[in-house]
Amino acid sequence: MASKALRKDAKIVPERKDEALQILDSLIIQLIVNVLDEKQIIERHILKERLANLVQLSNHDEELKETMHALVNQL
Numbered sequence: 001m002a003s004k005a006l007r008k009d010a011k012i013v014p015e016r017k018d019e020a021l022q023i024l025d026s027l028i029i030q031l032i033v034n035v036l037d038e039k040q041i042i043e044r045h046i047l048k049e050r051l052a053n054l055v056q057l058s059n060h061d062e063e064l065k066e067t068m069h070a071l072v073n074q075l
Contacts, residue, residue, distance in 0.1 A: 005049060005052035005053045005055070005056045006048065006049055006052045006069075006072075006073075007052070007066070007069040007070075007073075008073060010066045010067070010069035010070040010073060011066060011067075011070055012067050012070040012071065013063050013064075013066065013067045016063060016064050016067045017067060017071070019064060019067075020064055020067040020068045020071055021071065023058070023060065023064070023068060024051075024055075024068055024071055024072070027051060027054045027055065027058075028051065030054070031047065031050055031051055031054060035047075044075075048072055048073075048075055051072050051075075052069060052072050055068045055069055055072065
């Protein structure tokens with residue numbers, strides 16, 4: 001079951017990579033806190049899907065979101 005949030009074709013925009021990494025760091029921490037709070041055991045592909053959902057729901061511009069999606073794919 002593939003998620004619509006996981007964008008396998010996303011490309012990294014070099015000028016936005018550092019910014020995207022900082023945002024992803026905070027999203028990953030948020031996601032881990034939520035998983036621990038819910039006392040869940042979560043598989044890698046589900047974690048990536050949930051992270052991609054957070055990226056998609058964020059209020060950032062499309063270029064930055066694309067870079068974040070590409071970085072999520074590298075995890």
